Amino acid sequence: xxxxxxxPKFQVLKTGQSMTLQxxxxxxxEYMSWxxxxxxxxxxxxxxxxxxxxxxxxxxxxxxxxxRSTTEDFPLRLLSAAPSQTSVYFxxxxxxxxxxxxFGDGTRLSIL
Amino acid sequence: xxxxxxxxAALSVPEGxxxxxxxxxxxxxxxxxxxxxxxxxxxLTSLLLIQSSQREQTSGRxxxxxxxxxxxxxxxxxxxxxxxxxxxxxxxxxxxxxxKLIFGQGTTLQVxx
Numbered sequence: 001x002x003x004x005x006x007x008p009k010f011q012v013l014k015t016g017q018s019m020t021l022q023x024x025x026x027x028x029x030e031y032m033s034w035x036x037x038x039x040x041x042x043x044x045x046x047x048x049x050x051x052x053x054x055x056x057x058x059x060x061x062x063x064x065x066x067x068r069s070t071t072e073d074f075p076l077r078l079l080s081a082a083p084s085q086t087s088v089y090f091x092x093x094x095x096x097x098x099x100x101x102x103f104g105d106g107t108r109l110s111i112l
Numbered sequence: 113x114x115x116x117x118x119x120x121a122a123l124s125v126p127e128g129x130x131x132x133x134x135x136x137x138x139x140x141x142x143x144x145x146x147x148x149x150x151x152x153x154x155x156l157t158s159l160l161l162i163q164s165s166q167r168e169q170t171s172g173r174x175x176x177x178x179x180x181x182x183x184x185x186x187x188x189x190x191x192x193x194x195x196x197x198x199x200x201x202x203x204x205x206x207x208x209x210x211x212k213l214i215f216g217q218g219t220t221l222q223v224x225x
Binding site for chain 2 (some may be wrong): 004031033035040042043044045048050056058059090092094096097098099100101102103104105106
């Protein structure tokens, strides 16, 4: 049972580059979300989705785009990478917004 | 604005001790509270979820309590083991349809053999 799978695990980008962080879950969960984890700031919500075709902004959405074309996938796009986006990114899913959330192992992203 | 605080930031105990981790939150209007475990370089694993109408939840050696009126939750770990060494995070979910979790900074636990 794969659960929540995030790719890549590590990535180094140059300022201004764009990239997509992939997230896939095989549990048929309706609710998916993206968090970033930074020292001293804890985990903060970037974007979330309550089902295919529905997304909304979280606490820190600037510089990120998401889409949800299928139940399984919820990619996070960095439009023009900035050093402030250096962080560890976690994707999570749950059966519903208030159910226990399952997290992936994270993507460690460095922006030079 | 909801704020979640966890004290202490770090804790070191000998194997076999019972211990309590603390979590406090400023806004009592929560839907539920979750405790997570995070191992170094890994994602978060959900340990316990307490609904706002509940007082406690138990799973094996773990017991989480919730006092919504005072804005506090505790995670009790019985008979600690070196394998319990990790960072423990609490997170509250507010009364909305966003499912947004507000996390504390975590308590890093080391259990010495």
